[in-house]
Amino acid sequence: MTSQGWVVIAGPNAARRAELAAAMVDRPDWRQCVFNGPAAVFTQSQCQYATPPGTADAGVLGTVFTRHGTSYHQGTLEDAAWRNLCCGSIGQFFERCWGGFVALSSSAESLQVSRDPSAAMPCYYAHASGVVLVGSSIAHLIAAGLRKPTIAMDQLARSLFRADLSSQETAFVGVSELLPGDCLQIDRDGLHIRHVWSPWDHVAIDETIGFLRHAEQLRDAVENCVAAWGTTAHRTLVGVSGGLDSSIVATCLASKTPRPVCVTVSTADAEGDERVHAHRICDHLKLALQEADYDLDDIDIERPARPDLPRPTGRMIAQAYNAAVTRVAHGNGADAFFTGNGGDNVFAFSQSAGAIADRLLHDGPWIGAWQTARDICQLTGCSLIQAWRSALRLAIGPHSYNWKPDRGFLHPDVLRKLDREPLMHPWLDAPKGALPGKAAHIAALLRIQRHLEDTGQLSAVRVINPLMSQPIIETCLAIPSWMWCRGGRNRSVARHAFRNVMPPSITDRVSKGGPSGFGTRIINTFHDRIMGRLLEGHLAAGGIVDRAALERRLRDDRPDWGTEQVRVLELLEAEAWIDHWR
Structure with missing residues (x-):
């Protein structure tokens, strides 16, 4: 495993903070960093840590670059960026800096922990005996004093249902994720989350x-x-x-x-x-x-x-x-x-009529909208009538993206419960005047986030x-959706x-390969063991999966698994993950 971990021991209980910090000091694989705020900061050998010149009232964990026009320089932040961070102007700090980092700032007895918008640096937090532990992985939180967390099976089921939609909620009791672009404030009144960076800006x-x-x-x-x-x-x-x-x-x-x-x-x-x-x-x-x-x-x-x-x-x-x-x-x-990774997402790969709807709403029903409709027809092979029907439905309907859950092989009782819970994320809340195609672009950015962590x-x-990277994301968001499909080519x-x-x-290449054939080989080679693990495992015992539906599919000799192959391998991963943490 890479030695890029970091941990922050925070919270109002100074005595408990000092106790846990003393235990960390004795660990040879961790080093304490200078920080003047109400927290103790520790990093592993390969994790970079920087503080403002002449003070340690703020700090940055990880890799940070500053923007100077179109050039970027690592490590040395300009004075204005440090001033932004020290005074808690996190939004302005994000405008000046990017990378894979978590930024720390403090005032009086308050600590602010801010995660960069790209999702490159993971960030989790949990309460532990009077303190708040913040770190780059669950293992690092445990190293700092968190007891081995308990799996919350209802939260795990919700994670499988959400289909890669990021959430503060993890599958552990009492452990949360700080989402990209958010700021966590820790003070005597508890924990407070502030959404700082938004793609809609x-x-x-x-x-x-x-x-x-x-x-x-x-x-x-x-x-x-x-x-x-x-x-x-x-x-x-x-x-x-x-x-x-x-x-x-x-x-x-x-x-x-x-x-x-x-x-x-x-x-x-x-x-x-x-x-x-x-x-x-x-x-x-x-x-x-x-x-x-x-x-x-x-x-x-x-x-x-x-x-x-x-x-x-x-x-x-x-x-x-x-x-x-x-x-x-x-x-x-x-x-x-x-x-x-993330190219399809940031470069707005889409086969929907969202681009037509966007251009219709922005430019009106003139030649540009018709050209975009022809582009979508060329891209997808649909007819003009089909394209316009889909576009009009998007244009006159709600412009927020409707995130579709993954219901595959989940138990009907679980689905009945989860269907009553809205699938929410701050980035899915489209502001007034938002375009539906751009809402889909932003949803695509969310879809990749959980797969980016190192x-x-x-x-x-x-x-x-x-x-x-944040500058690429922001550049792509500013490009109208209809330009991404210009000429009938995706990512144009x-x-x-x-x-x-x-x-x-x-x-000019438009074909895409993939390892689905190898996924089928996994299922065929380990079929009997997979059947045993999924039908007699934790997910079945906990009533999360539909055991009967799984058994029917696993006993079916059809060679074409389609999307069901992906789901079976996801459930197999979940079963192994539960074994690992129990």
């Missing part, structure tokens, strides 16, 4: 900026952010599939010294074998490409792929991918693994997802932005 349409200028601004933001993250690593490994997103990341890192090495991980079936596409971008960039395979020997269905997260997340298939990448990383001495899944190799602005530095076979 960045969606205004600038009529003076056209498609070409948006593409230029996007390329500037992406190149600078990827380059900035590149300065934090000595030897870089880049995951490439030959798709647009990972190819953009590789292109932006190609000039880095030492030169990055690329890796592509393939399945035995054609859908998951993208080596041809990966070689095209690597040959173009003159970067070395190493090939690896999804291997069933790396799958242990009794072990979770992401054990350190506070709720089951993802699928067991990740074990094989992580193992393959880790071997290549260690073989090349890489200390960081760069991905294209929890040591690649051992000591850091995982960096540069496309989800990003394709145009990098068309002069990548081969057409990459920028």
Whole structure:
């Protein structure tokens, strides 16, 4: 596991704070940091910590960059940024700084803990015997004095139902997550959450900026952010599939010294074998490409792929991918693994009629709206009548995004209860005048957040997802939804932005591969054991899953699992996660 952890021991009970801090001081893998506020701050060896010049009234944990036009510099914050943080102006601090960090500020007996909007730095908190512990993982909270938390099965069921919708609630009793862009205030009156950064503050349409200028601004933001993250690593490994997103990341890192090495991980079936596409971008960039395979020997269905997260997340298939990448990383001495994760989300990949509805509401029923309708038809293969029907429904209906839960294989009693609870998140609350297509774009940003945390899944190799950097997010939010599908191509602005530095076979590629075939192999290979674990396991005993429905599907010999395969592997991950924490 990477040594980038941090813990803050806070709360009004000074004696208890001092007691827990003294115990942490004796631990050789932790060091105490200077901080003048009502808290003790500890970091592990690879976690950066910075304070203002001449004082320790504030601090930043993690990687932080400051903005100077279109260039970014790590570590040294400008005086104005420190002043913003010290006086509690967190919103202004977020305007000046970005990265993967948690910022600390204090006043009198109050502590403010603010998480950057990108979700790159995890942040959890819990009460523990008169203090509040805040840290980068549950394991780190336990190291600081939290008793091993109890699983809340009702909260776990809610997590499975929410379908990747972020929440303050975890699957542990008494443990909460500080959401990206939020600020936690700890004082004598308790805990208070303030929403500081909102994507809705960045969606205004600038009529003076056209498609070409948006593409230029996007390329500037992406190149600078990827380059900035590149300065934090000595030897870089880049995951490439030959798709647009990972190819953009590789292109932006190609000039880095030492030169990055690329890796592509393939399945035995054609859908998951993208080596041809990966070689095209690597040959173009003159970067070395190493090939690896999804291997069933790396799958242990009794072990979770992401054990350190506070709720089951993802699928067991990740074990094989992580193992393959880790071997290549260690073989090349890489200390960081760069991905294209989040590209579909930030570049507004969509097949809905939201772009038509947005343009209709913004420009009226003129030629622009009809052109966007034709773009959507070309993109999806639907007819103009179908496109306009969908667009009109979106235009005249509520403009907030309607998050759809995942009901797959959950018990009817659980569904009846959860159906009465609204699926809420502050980013889903669309303001007056919001456009439905942009609401869907923001929902896509939420959908990826729970999969971005670096929890040591690649051992000591850091995982960096540069496309989800705050400046890129803000740049993309300002681009009208109809520009993203221009010409009948998804992610059109990003394709145009990098068309002069990548081969057409990459920028024009619309096919997508995936490891679903390997997921089917997992189910077929371990079928009897999977059946036993899911039908006789914790989820079935707790009445969370519909045992009869699961048994019917697992006994069905149909080869095409479709989306049910994903759900079965998610439930298998949840079962292993429960075993890990019990």
